[in-house]
Amino acid sequence: MDEANSRKPNVLVLGIGNILWADEGFGVRAVEAFHQAYAVPTNVTVLDGGTQGLYLVQYVTEADHLIVFDAVDFGLAPGTLKIVENDDVPKFTGAKKMSLHQTGFQEVLSAADLLDRYPARLALIGCQPVDLDSWGGPVTEPVKSVIPAAVMVAAGILERWGVAISSRRTAAPALLANDIDFAHYERRADRAN
Template sequence: MRVVILGVGNILLTDEGVGVHAVNELTARYDLPDEVEVIDGGTSGMDCLDQVSDADWLVIADSMRAKKEPGTITRLTGDEIPAFFKTKISPHQVGISDMLGTLNFHGLMPRNIVLLGVEPKSFATAMELSPDIAAVLPKVVDMLVAELVAIGVPPKPKAA
């Protein structure tokens, strides 16, 4: 089994970088099984094609405008994901939607896709998350861990 955890976002624009912060926190707190690859995709979705192609599972962490309260985490799977990309949900959306479209066109689409999207509060120029989004970052990491457990590749907490 091959599982890819992809954190995307621009860490120079406050909450837009929540996906990258989430995967960095995941790898800082957990030892991951060999079947799990974690990718800091930044804003370059198309550059990740080779790394995510033909994965059994692709779990994406990202900021996502869903017209909800800042900090709300939305979980989308399967056909919900392309349908959601019909409207602009993040500044780098073109990269992710283009990546998924290209994978689909070439028959290399991951067999299962999960998107964990966090409603942003700010896209101001800063490398730190806004306090509201920083407060939900541990929950995003917990949700990534829950996805891995559900898939059957549970991570182990690192020794303190």
């Protein structure tokens, strides 16, 4: 077997969103929870993509498989998780806008497609937000309560893709610096209210 066929696929587990706008932070908080829960092999990257938009092209084009956590307005009950895979994930900016920053991420996917380096497998774990308008507000309870389920969905997808992850036995290093991790940020938001 040649080296190209024997190498493990590059996998990216990505959270996108803006923690400053309440439930818009779902993707970042979900990827942070995933990072705290699971140790991953060296071919898997766990990344807080925040609102980086086109700066994520490099990461996406390097990924053979991609999981994205995001707050998505599907018009469902608040806190509902919806999983969208492969060609069903909108790629172009002309598609229906489903979140505040999705146009930027659609452009990332479009750029990867134009570069002929689109991930072979793609899964979007979307959560129906309650509040996208509260500047500095915490993630709402219906959204916060489904983060563990979203993490389990991601773990199941990785298992289906043949990626071996394991539960962490010790605390993970912080994914987010400068006290903007979930525990510190939420504590500050609660004190402000």
